[in-house]
Amino acid sequence: MTDTAMEAASLGKRFGRRDIWALRGCTFRLPTGRVCAVVGPNGAGKSTLLAIAAGLAAPTEGTIEMLGTPPASARPRVGFVGQDKPLYPQLTIAEMLRLGADLNPGHWDTRTAERIVADGALDTKARIRTLSGGQRTRVALAIAIAKQPELLLLDEPMADLDPMARHEVMGTLMAQAAEYGTTIVMSSHVMADLDGSCDHLLLVSNGSVRLAGDIDELRDAYAVVTGPAESGDGLAPHAVVESRIAGRQLTALVRTAGRPLPERWHADRPSLEELVLAHLRASQTTASISAPAKIEDNAA
Numbered sequence: 001m002t003d004t005a006m007e008a009a010s011l012g013k014r015f016g017r018r019d020i021w022a023l024r025g026c027t028f029r030l031p032t033g034r035v036c037a038v039v040g041p042n043g044a045g046k047s048t049l050l051a052i053a054a055g056l057a058a059p060t061e062g063t064i065e066m067l068g069t070p071p072a073s074a075r076p077r078v079g080f081v082g083q084d085k086p087l088y089p090q091l092t093i094a095e096m097l098r099l100g101a102d103l104n105p106g107h108w109d110t111r112t113a114e115r116i117v118a119d120g121a122l123d124t125k126a127r128i129r130t131l132s133g134g135q136r137t138r139v140a141l142a143i144a145i146a147k148q149p150e151l152l153l154l155d156e157p158m159a160d161l162d163p164m165a166r167h168e169v170m171g172t173l174m175a176q177a178a179e180y181g182t183t184i185v186m187s188s189h190v191m192a193d194l195d196g197s198c199d200h201l202l203l204v205s206n207g208s209v210r211l212a213g214d215i216d217e218l219r220d221a222y223a224v225v226t227g228p229a230e231s232g233d234g235l236a237p238h239a240v241v242e243s244r245i246a247g248r249q250l251t252a253l254v255r256t257a258g259r260p261l262p263e264r265w266h267a268d269r270p271s272l273e274e275l276v277l278a279h280l281r282a283s284q285t286t287a288s289i290s291a292p293a294k295i296e297d298n299a300a
């Protein structure tokens with residue numbers, strides 16, 4: 001047994017021969033038993049990372065291990081739902097679930113699969129090709145979860161779901177994590193889906209990991225500070241990730257790492273969204289970072 005769900009070292013992926021990298025120099029470690037949000041703008045490299053983790057694409061350079069082994073050998077212990085929700089359109093839902101059972105002998109929980117489908121009020125006689133995007137997502141999730149994986153990789157699982165279905169599916173995922181200790185790694189653009197549900201963050205931008213670690217620890221290590229614009233120099237000992245001036249007031253995200261701030265500054269613990277947005281804006285104007293803003297949870 002390993003306590004590491006996913007570990008990458010200098011991971012890189014280049015598509016084609018052009019010198020354009022979808023991922024480059026990604027080093028991080030994700031412990032088991034966590035619900036990890038993979039966040040980043042369009043084209044950041046999230047899907048590429050999840051496809052490599054699922055064993056569906058090979059890295060160009062560097063290494064990645066899933067549950068202590070290469071992705072291909074971890075596959076029986078990993079459930080993956082990609083953005084395109086690969087299902088057989090000509091099969092009915094019932095036939096699709098039976099196929100899932102046949103492909104996962106000894107690793108299949110029929111009741112869970114049927115419950116997740118029933119929660120969406122789906123008719124199991126309906127053919128996959130007649131389902132909406134959100135209904136397909138539900139069937140794909142039912143299959144991935146019924147496989148009883150140790151690790152679930154989900155690429156934007158909420159994208160096609162309406163707000164009520166989102167809430168309900170997130171509840172199913174959290175129950176799975178709590179009951180079986182399943183590690184969940186999911187990408188999303190919707191911070192509201194992630195805040196309060198995820199306890200670990202992997203922030204990817206331009207193919208690099210900008211921030212990684214336990215969300216509570218990250219929020220403790222940073223502060224949103226406000227104060228008079230002319231006293232901005234007083235922040236100098238701290239790493240300023242991003243700062244903005246509105247009128248006479250300066251607002252900044254700083255990495256305090258527990259060190260006290262000058263008294264004239266008002267400091268608040270950042271929300272997950274504030275942490276993410278400040279790092280993303282800073283990654284687009286790297287000049288505004290006065291010290292390395294990236295902290296690793298536990299760099300290998």
Ligand SMILES: Nc1ncnc2c1ncn2[C@@H]1O[C@H](COP(=O)(O)OP(=O)(O)OP(=O)(O)O)[C@@H](O)[C@H]1O
Nearest residue numbers: 015016021022040041042043044045046047048049
């Ligand atoms: N099969 C491919 N061939 C060539 N380039 C690719 C391929 N797949 C991805 N890319 C490129 O790699 C980069 C990262 O893409 P990726 O799909 O991983 O981003 P993403 O973070 O998942 O984006 P989104 O949030 O829009 O889904 C993009 O520039 C994309 O154009």
